[in-house]
Amino acid sequence: MFPAPSCIVLHRAHTDMALLGLIDSNSIPLQNRTFAALYLLSLQNPDGSFNLTNTISYDPLYSLGPDPISITALTLLALNSDGFTSANPTISHSLNFLSESAVANFEGNGHVYSAAVSALAFKAYDQPDNAITAVVYILSQQDNDGGFADSGRSTYPESNALDTGWAVIALETRSSEEGALSPINSPPVAVFSLIPQTPTVGVAIHFDASASRDLDSDQLLFIWTFGDGSGTHGSSSIHTYTEAGNFTVTLTVIDSGTNPGPLSDTTSLTMTIQPAPVQKSPTFPTNTTELWILTGAAGAVAIIGAAYYLGRKSARGPVAPTPVTR
DSSP states (O other): OOOOTTSOOSOHHHHHHHHHHHHHTTOSOHHHHHHHHHHHHTTBOTTSOBOSSSSOSOOTTOTTOSSHHHHHHHHHHHHHHTTOOTTSHHHHHHHHHHHHHHHTGGGSTTOHHHHHHHHHHHHHTTOHHHHHHHHHHHHHTOOTTSOBOOTTSTTTTSOBHHHHHHHHHHHSOBOTTTOSBOOOOOOOBOOOEEESSSOBTTOEEEEEOTTOBOTTOOOEEEEEEOSSSOEEESSEEEEEOSSOEEEEEEEEEEEOOOSSOOOEEEEEEEEEEBOOOOOOOSSSOOSHHHHHHHHHHHHHHHHHHHHHHHHHHHHHOOOOOOOOOO
């Protein structure tokens, strides 16, 4: 049984989890539910957050309450299971605290657990916009092995089952009205590559966005702009620049998801288009040195030819006049 509100309970998180489980299984008498809820409400701070106990605000080494955000979100979930709604001033105050935390990116990287529990709380109180903000943050924290890790764990940044489990639950939250699983749309990730890597004027550049992805497997729309006033659509494109200079290529990927609607991601790359190389004529010199060499060679040929002609003429002697016949 739960103690009366005047008693000291070691961890509020224990009360949260017990209240969630017992109410869900209809295993707790109404009087005990009331005592538990009153105890939780007594731990609220002026900013809307909740303390871990009546003597400790939070414990960074405690898995279920490493920071005020996660403690507040878990408490809101427990109170929601007991019938509390956002119309209650205490609940509304705490939801505002969570909303501000979500806007502030949950105090930076590594707070997956806080974001996951917050996403569940936002969905429980029908705040889809805040829930999406939390889900987007969760997805940004996924490790290369597919798992998740909260910075409050001693094994951080190694993925662990606890944080991964909470993240998975948060990504498919339950509708409070319909009771059916309603997955929240995840944003796509825009990625592209180009060939050649050092493009020049007049050379066709191949752009490829096939590496872009969407966790929901939604259909994707690709929108390109090339920084020279032109653009196109499609997962791949070919573009040729007619002038040298710096141009910013921008790719925007839009998915076809719902709940609440299509989401997008944009990535850009500024690249330098080099001038086209100057083609040298194979038969005509292009600089002063080559012109002097050519002129000298022509003069030498002329001198040699004249000397040869005069030498042959001298060797034959005078030419006899041709007699004139009358």
